[in-house]
């Protein structure tokens with residue numbers, strides 16, 4: 001309960017509307033406005049308008065209005081319990097609002113009892129509990145390629161990673177046709193460096209109508225990693241060239257979906273795919289691997 005004693009300007013006296021616990025009374029001074037009074041009592045103009053059921057914001061000097069705060073009640077042949085009943089508050093609240101009364105069982109005529117203002121909102125005494133931390137399940141270690149490095153440096157790509165493997169895609173060189181997305185898109189700014197996840201040998205290099213400037217790296221006898229939509233290659237690469245884990249391959253771009261040089265048909269990102277190359281080429285879901293490398 002917000003409680004003030006000895007407020008200047010409070011007219012000590014019972015406000016007329018007995019039966020409800022209300023605020024203190026205040027006598028309007030020359031030059032006062034609802035705004036000025038609201039500041040003085042740390043409240044709002046709306047609160048003052050509602051307390052006083054005002055239909056206009058014009059005040060005149062000498063007008064008595066209700067403001068936030070305890071109001072005074074002068075004891076006259078009654079007990080504290082009877083006073084609490086008169087104002088519709090609990091005896092406990094009344095006793096708490098009157099710490100100056102050492103024995104609430106003994107009050108006498110003429111004694112001032114402060115009636116707490118029930119229109120004041122109770123201040124929040126306990127801070128809101130901190131939100132529970134979001135527990136991210138630790139990604140499972142994949143059976144293969146666990147020692148790979150994530151193809152983009154930490155802090156250079158969009159989080160969280162979203163698995164869009166097997167989502168629908170419709171662009172084909174022959175026109176719109178529904179197909180499966182056979183990799184995962186990692187969004188990053190144009191020009192973000194892309195690194196080789198593992199050691200390997202480049203088996204495809206150059207333009208591809210889907211992947212734009214792309215590079216395919218064989219990492220073992222049955223598996224190839226595919227990096228697509230590059231804006232530019234790192235120097236020294238080409239078909240047959242061996243690369244090392246962590247070696248710069250090129251930069252994120254938005255190339256592809258058309259004849260050589262097409263770019264900007266979508267937002268810049270690295271499309272990464274994993275293909276089993278034997279007995280025939282087929283994609284597998286690269287997401288569990290990416291999640292693992294991301295955490296390393």
Ligand SMILES: [Zn+2]
Pocket residue numbers: 181183184185270271272
């Ligand atoms: Zn993609």
